[in-house]
Amino acid sequence: MDRQESGRKPFRWHILVFLLPATSVYTLVMIYPLAETLRLSLFREVDNSTVFVGLANFADLFFDSRWSDQFWNALWNNIYFFIVNMLVQNPIGIALAALLSIPRLRGRSFYRTAIFLPTLLSFVIVGFGWKLILSPLWGVAPTLLDFVGLKFLFAPWLGKEAYALTTVALVSVWQFIGLPMILIYAALLSIPEELMEAAECDGVTGAAQFWKIKLPLILPTIGIISILTFVGNFNAFDLIYTMQGALAGPNFSTDLLGTLLYRTFFGHQLQLGDPNMGATVATVMFLIILSGVALYLFVIQRRITRYQM
Amino acid sequence: MDKNTCKAGTRFTAGIAATAFGAAFALGAASVKAEDVTLTIESWRNDDLEIWNSKIIPAFEAQNPGIKIVFAPTAPAEYNAALNTKLQAGTAGDLITCRPFDASLQLFEKGHLASVNDVPGMENFSPVAKSGWSTDDAATTFCVPMASVIHGFIYNKEAFKEVGVEAPTTEAEFFAALDKIKEDGNYVPMAMGTADQWEAATMGYQNIGPNYWKGEEGRLALIEGKQRLTDDPWVEPYRVLAKWKDYLGDGFEAQSYPDSQNLFTLGRAAVYPAGSWEISGFNVQADFELGAFLPPVKTAGDTCYISDHVDIALGMNAKGKNADAAKTFLSWVASAEFAEIYANSLPGFFPLASHDVKLEDPLAQEFVTWRAKCESTIRSTYQILSRGTPNLENTTWVASANVIKGSESPEDAAKSLQEGLASWYKPQQ
Numbered sequence A: 001m002d003r004q005e006s007g008r009k010p011f012r013w014h015i016l017v018f019l020l021p022a023t024s025v026y027t028l029v030m031i032y033p034l035a036e037t038l039r040l041s042l043f044r045e046v047d048n049s050t051v052f053v054g055l056a057n058f059a060d061l062f063f064d065s066r067w068s069d070q071f072w073n074a075l076w077n078n079i080y081f082f083i084v085n086m087l088v089q090n091p092i093g094i095a096l097a098a099l100l101s102i103p104r105l106r107g108r109s110f111y112r113t114a115i116f117l118p119t120l121l122s123f124v125i126v127g128f129g130w131k132l133i134l135s136p137l138w139g140v141a142p143t144l145l146d147f148v149g150l151k152f153l154f155a156p157w158l159g160k161e162a163y164a165l166t167t168v169a170l171v172s173v174w175q176f177i178g179l180p181m182i183l184i185y186a187a188l189l190s191i192p193e194e195l196m197e198a199a200e201c202d203g204v205t206g207a208a209q210f211w212k213i214k215l216p217l218i219l220p221t222i223g224i225i226s227i228l229t230f231v232g233n234f235n236a237f238d239l240i241y242t243m244q245g246a247l248a249g250p251n252f253s254t255d256l257l258g259t260l261l262y263r264t265f266f267g268h269q270l271q272l273g274d275p276n277m278g279a280t281v282a283t284v285m286f287l288i289i290l291s292g293v294a295l296y297l298f299v300i301q302r303r304i305t306r307y308q309m
Numbered sequence B: 001m002d003k004n005t006c007k008a009g010t011r012f013t014a015g016i017a018a019t020a021f022g023a024a025f026a027l028g029a030a031s032v033k034a035e036d037v038t039l040t041i042e043s044w045r046n047d048d049l050e051i052w053n054s055k056i057i058p059a060f061e062a063q064n065p066g067i068k069i070v071f072a073p074t075a076p077a078e079y080n081a082a083l084n085t086k087l088q089a090g091t092a093g094d095l096i097t098c099r100p101f102d103a104s105l106q107l108f109e110k111g112h113l114a115s116v117n118d119v120p121g122m123e124n125f126s127p128v129a130k131s132g133w134s135t136d137d138a139a140t141t142f143c144v145p146m147a148s149v150i151h152g153f154i155y156n157k158e159a160f161k162e163v164g165v166e167a168p169t170t171e172a173e174f175f176a177a178l179d180k181i182k183e184d185g186n187y188v189p190m191a192m193g194t195a196d197q198w199e200a201a202t203m204g205y206q207n208i209g210p211n212y213w214k215g216e217e218g219r220l221a222l223i224e225g226k227q228r229l230t231d232d233p234w235v236e237p238y239r240v241l242a243k244w245k246d247y248l249g250d251g252f253e254a255q256s257y258p259d260s261q262n263l264f265t266l267g268r269a270a271v272y273p274a275g276s277w278e279i280s281g282f283n284v285q286a287d288f289e290l291g292a293f294l295p296p297v298k299t300a301g302d303t304c305y306i307s308d309h310v311d312i313a314l315g316m317n318a319k320g321k322n323a324d325a326a327k328t329f330l331s332w333v334a335s336a337e338f339a340e341i342y343a344n345s346l347p348g349f350f351p352l353a354s355h356d357v358k359l360e361d362p363l364a365q366e367f368v369t370w371r372a373k374c375e376s377t378i379r380s381t382y383q384i385l386s387r388g389t390p391n392l393e394n395t396t397w398v399a400s401a402n403v404i405k406g407s408e409s410p411e412d413a414a415k416s417l418q419e420g421l422a423s424w425y426k427p428q429q
Helices: A002-007 A013-040 A056-063 A065-100 A108-120 A123-133 A140-147 A161-176 A178-189 A193-201 A206-234 A238-244 A257-266 A275-303 B002-033 B046-063 B076-089 B102-109 B127-133 B157-163 B171-184 B198-208 B216-224 B232-247 B257-265 B276-285 B323-333 B336-345 B362-373 B392-405 B410-422
Strands: A043-046 A049-052 B037-043 B067-073 B095-098 B143-156 B188-190 B269-275 B290-293 B305-316 B375-377
Touching: A013 A275, A043 A275, A056 A065, A056 A275, A065 A108, A065 A161, A065 A178, A065 A206, A065 A257, A065 A275, A108 A161, A108 A178, A123 A161, A123 A238, A161 A178, A161 A206, A161 A238, A178 A206, A193 A206, A206 A275, A238 A257, A257 A275, B037 B046, B037 B076, B037 B323, B046 B067, B046 B323, B046 B336, B067 B323, B076 B102, B095 B102, B095 B323, B102 B127, B102 B305, B127 B143, B127 B305, B143 B157, B143 B198, B143 B276, B143 B323, B143 B336, B143 B362, B157 B171, B157 B269, B157 B290, B171 B188, B171 B232, B171 B269, B188 B232, B198 B232, B198 B257, B198 B269, B198 B305, B198 B392, B216 B232, B216 B375, B232 B392, B232 B410, B257 B269, B257 B276, B269 B276, B276 B362, B290 B362, B305 B323, B305 B362, B323 B336, B392 B410
Parallel strands: B037 B067, B037 B095, B188 B269, B305 B375
Antiparallel strands: A043 A049, B095 B305, B143 B269, B143 B290, B143 B305
């Protein structure tokens, strides 16, 4: 009998107890607000009372031109913002990491720190700093271009519809270039020396070594960076807000989903905040990010070959 | 090692207990001492903290022993959101600084603001002054008007003398003066940028516009649906704005509001399309003599109209615990004494009550004389017309900036504004 009792496993309460603090905090600050946002998006305020309207808010957002013009504009801008970030940030990040991992490089830790530093700065500092640099009145950009005789290339980029979004996207790239660089640099360092020696024995040297051996080995890291960039870009708000204001001028050309959400939810100047429509925009953003991450996890990540090192 | 941590832990807890006890004791002592009623003012004017604390509050407290006032401002951009949250949670102060029009009207309708109809002194305000804080039928007023701001142009007197131009009064003179300044080449003719967009609408369109739509007449006709934004009186100001482009500084497209202010106060620009709220800042920053002129009229002798826009008021928390004390304070805000202190400590914010207030600042005095010369109106987009989506005020910002930049023609801009307004506003459909 004694043996039987000790054989039956007692319920392991301590697991629950240890999980409880983290779960409750997470539920309180993440899951509950998320659920509440999803709920809010299904309601609407009519004559000072809240009524259930199903998906009507979403229909308005997608198809009623009072909302949809702004929404599709913001979504397209956001996609463009993401594309610029991906196309510029990742190749440069990889190149920088490759340069940093050259064994003979001097002052490596200085470069590493200097390039990574902007990532640690607050958006406000980066935003205002670049706004000043690019200012046609007091900025150093026109002066510097003048020094090299290229003054004619200068334009008030942040004020022109055609350039503003690209400019802001490049500032964002400048700020976050350190992230892919440091992650890829770490991945490059973890490639064992023997592998490279073996490659040399097989006659793979120089640039071919990078393309044929190192790049395939760091592909999973590049995947992770892409998904981080995706999530970051579709949540982006701070940089636009500090550089172009909540109206994301000129003429909404730098409006992202984040700034649209801000204006809708909190209101702006005479526009009163609309929590329900705001929650609708937030829900759409959530779904976009969720589907992007799901696509990566279930489709792309499974196809990336991982090598045992 | 375990023992040490344990000991440190005990000491730490003891420390917290002692602090908590001390704090409780201090609080207890404070509440024993203060039997007075304390009123807290919610405000977005954190720039005015110093003036409230050193001038306005002492003046009131000297006359009303037993009432203490605490001025507790929040950052302007966060004010509306923070106030709403506080009101819903029941932690807002007794007195609430009111934004004009719908933001405050909504608070009143939700029962957060009390009516101030019976506050002594309310009879000193004209209906236009009260319009920003009254129900649509004007029956109930829920905030005591404090101040308005007047639009016009501030100019650099020395620059004008140097170039040899006079302050213009008509549209033709205005552009002639700008041409001459531009030719001279020493000054940027006009300091304004379109980066922040609101300047284009507020200091551009709403500044010169009333002369074309005839102030209140046009504004009310628009609200009643008798005029359209595509009618000439509303498009004409855009045609004039479109000409401004040539007189703004290089790269004005990316010039922000502080950039424009600095450009002017550093003496690099001759004219600044202004609101009177700039006066106190400019007095400190600029080391040249400042002058002001009215928005130019079309032909000499025309009636002039100015935008004398109601901007700030003070209301009473409907759920406040000290309603009587709050009423006492509000009635003092309606008095001549408050008007005099406020107007002179904040030149450029003009009292709305009918008291005869003497202004010491010459520039502010210049602005306020316009009230006697011209017809006053408020910004056309503020009352009722910005209630829906798309919001007329915000779309006017974007349209005005586009017109000045030249990326949209005046007619197209007016057309898109009209379409936006008509999409939700019945009288315009």
